[in-house]
Amino acid sequence: MDKRVELDASDWRILQQLQLDASLSNQALAERCHLTPPTCLRRVRRLQQLGLIERTVAILGADALRQHTGAGLTAIVEVTLDLQAEERQTAFEALAVQEPAVQQCYRTSPGPDFVLIITVADMPAFMAVSQRLFSQQANVRNVRSFFSLRRAKFGSSLPLPLAEG
Helix, strand or coil, rough: CCCCCCHHHHHHHHHHHHHCCCCCCHHHHHHCCCCHHHHHHHHHHHHHHHCCEEEEECCCCCHHHHHCCCCCEEEEEEEECCCCCCHHHHHHHHHHHHHHCCEEEECCCCHHHHHHHHEEEEEHHHHHHHHHHHHCCEEEEEEEECCCCCCCCCCCCCCCCCCCC
């Protein structure tokens, strides 16, 4: 059975506005989307139930936080497994996603089996994560790490069909 649901222009406007600023009050969101507040709230709850709104979070400023933490290191890491059987990939993926320093985890093809975005305080912290994820894993064949010198762009918004109005 196809669980696909139809979204109208109001749904797309809500999703777009929430991607830009999820801290909007329901009243402000309704105004921006040209809806009444009760209708807007009902639609937001429906979009959440459908899984289209996965969660609402605050995106912290890494550069601003660095002033308070004193450090910060982001690594883009390519991981190639020795054996690419589905159960081996699933096992590595489970290990990677449970590691708090792993901010993003992608299965990729062709090339490496995984690309990870890892954020830690400093190089010793990166080495500790590397030991947990790569050195102690018998199925990891190759790891290539690239260290970010500067983040020129970071976004979390997905491209959506234009919602007019």
